[in-house]
Amino acid sequence: MSLSKEERLSQYIDKWNQQIDKSNRENPDNQEWNELLDTVDLIKISSIVEMPAPDFQEKVRQRITEEIAEKQSKILPIKSHKKSTLKKYLFPLVAACVVLLSMSLQNLFPNDKAEAEQIRAVKEEQLVSLGITKVNNPMVLSDGKTIVFEKDEKIVTWNEDNPLMKDFPLNSFQYMRSPAMSPNEKTIAFSGYKTKNAGIWLMDQDGSNVRELAAPSSPDEYYDHPAWSPDGKKIAFVKLRYTANNSHGFTHASEEIWTIDINSGKLTKITNGSEPSWSPDGQRIAYTKTLTVGETIEKEVWIMNANGANPKKLTDGMEPNWSPDGQFITFAKITTKHQKVDKQKAEIVVSLREIWAIHVESKRESKLSESRINEEKLNKMISSAPSETSDLPLSFVVSGEYDDSQPSWSKDGKSIVFVRNTNEEKGNHFSLMKITLKYE
Known part of the structure; x- marks a missing residue:
């Protein structure tokens, strides 16, 4: 049974979390798919750590956006601003949301402050x-x-x-x-x-x-x-x-x-x-x-x-x-x-x-x-x-x-x-x- 794009993306993120080989990507000729996986890689290696605070989500979102923009400008090819424009920016944002949800609190907060009561x-x-x-x-x-x-x-x-x-x-x-x-x-x-x-x-x-x-x-x-x-x-x-x-x-x-x-x-x-x-x-x-x-x-x-x-x-x-x-x-x-x-x-x-x-x-x-x-x-x-x-x-x-x-x-x-x-x-x-x- 074939997997949906979301399921395949989830499997790739699981590989990242398990720190196993990510080099063997599927669909090597699919440019949009590879852009999506590149975005996942960028987010994971950015090592964003924030103390929990009322504006925490906004800070993380802003930092992810800035780092993606900076790193994509260096490693991704410049594309036409026609029909591909929506996909170019939509895919990274979707990936960012999925990655943030998949990251464990242990990775974000080494002392477990997000869940600590004592x-x-x-x-x-x-x-x-x-x-x-x-x-x-x-x-x-x-x-x-x-x-x-x-x-x-x-x-x-x-x-x-x-x-x-x-x-x-x-x-x-x-x-x-x-x-x-x-x-x-x-x-x-x-x-x-x-x-x-x-x-x-x-x-x-x-x-x-x-x-x-x-x-x-x-x-x-x-x-x-x-x-x-x-x-x-x-x-x-x-x-x-x-x-x-x-x-x-x-x-x-x-x-x-x-x-x-x-x-x-x-x-x-x-x-x-x-x-x-x-x-x-x-x-x-x-x-x-x-x-x-x-x-x-x-x-x-x-x-x-x-x-x-x-x-x-x-x-x-x-x-x-x-x-x-x-x-x-x-x-x-x-x-x-x-x-x-x-x-x-x-x-x-x-x-x-x-x-x-x-x-x-x-x-x-x-x-x-x-x-x-x-x-x-x-x-x-x-x-x-x-x-x-x-x-x-x-x-x-x-x-x-x-x-x-x-x-x-x-x-x-x-x-x-x-x-x-x-x-x-x-x-x-x-x-x-x-x-x-x-x-x-």
């Missing part, structure tokens, strides 16, 4: 020890080796190939915090304080051309935590408001997420919350929502449309950061465990702060870093407790050996950088850590 850490390493001063807002640049962060209320850059850290000079600033690099990595946004309250400022990537973007109108307000939209046209930031309190000086009254249009300067309130992170397509924002339940403060990760519509809780945690492919959000989460002490009226309350990730659609969570209890210190605390004859209930509050926070994705999505605070009384506390990931 990720796990396969390697954890310390990048650099940063002393006893708190470190904030690490951000990995596109070279995969340079990290911008805040330390000692200055903006600092560090490169894996060069252990020396570069400080941007404060000049007239009292502090410079929460650096955020623009998508094209030419501009740094930050929270800066001079003589008025902190506003959002911009400077070129070398520290020059410093200019104010937005400033609070009230002396009780401060702007912090800028985050660029993926197209570089807007910045989301947090407006913090404090009120005077006779007992304690000032009380944290509210935190709101606003956006500012870079060109027009228009300010728009989006929602109540903090720590905004844009999705890669710019359509949604993840953020932290703070809730007060009695005397307890709880942190939750929420997502919403970029205009503030359709807010919904994603999970418990804080400091969300959206993955480059848009499928995952990494965040910090505090886990509290309660443990009774035998033969004593005592309870141990353990607080562990660790790095997690959640698949946005399926809500499946993955723990990426792990803190632990210092058993030696814990045993000393227990042994110092009163005997079982005591009528006084005791509660021991213990932190894990590590407090991990502020995770940030690499641009290729293969790793996460975060800040680790080692809970020790002496020695260096803070360091930049790196987790290498595997998608499952």
Whole structure:
């Protein structure tokens, strides 16, 4: 039984996928058929690899079209633009569609990111020890080796190939915090304080051309935590408001997420919350929502449309950061465990702060870093407790050996950088850590 043209084409593509001999073509004298097979060959050897994104299909289609046009102009004969014109362009497009459908996702996405719902850490390493001063807002640049962060209320850059850290000079600033690099990595946004309250400022990537973007109108307000939209046209930031309190000086009254249009300067309130992170397509924002339940403060990760519509809780945690492919959000989460002490009226309350990730659609969570209890210190605390004859209930509050926070994705999505605070009384506390990931 004879096969149709589509069936014969499918068999040829199967040969390509199986990496077996393709030299023995049928119909060697059929020019249109050979043009079709040439197009298949061109697409397969073009090695087009794209990270999954909302415009992925359009990008692949455009790249295929460009590469076909370029390579066909070199190896295919120029034909008349009469009746053969339609066939000349229709056949390659049909072949492109068939080849794209036949290619496995494994070939397109080596880490299986298109189908992954969970990720796990396969390697954890310390990048650099940063002393006893708190470190904030690490951000990995596109070279995969340079990290911008805040330390000692200055903006600092560090490169894996060069252990020396570069400080941007404060000049007239009292502090410079929460650096955020623009998508094209030419501009740094930050929270800066001079003589008025902190506003959002911009400077070129070398520290020059410093200019104010937005400033609070009230002396009780401060702007912090800028985050660029993926197209570089807007910045989301947090407006913090404090009120005077006779007992304690000032009380944290509210935190709101606003956006500012870079060109027009228009300010728009989006929602109540903090720590905004844009999705890669710019359509949604993840953020932290703070809730007060009695005397307890709880942190939750929420997502919403970029205009503030359709807010919904994603999970418990804080400091969300959206993955480059848009499928995952990494965040910090505090886990509290309660443990009774035998033969004593005592309870141990353990607080562990660790790095997690959640698949946005399926809500499946993955723990990426792990803190632990210092058993030696814990045993000393227990042994110092009163005997079982005591009528006084005791509660021991213990932190894990590590407090991990502020995770940030690499641009290729293969790793996460975060800040680790080692809970020790002496020695260096803070360091930049790196987790290498595997998608499952």
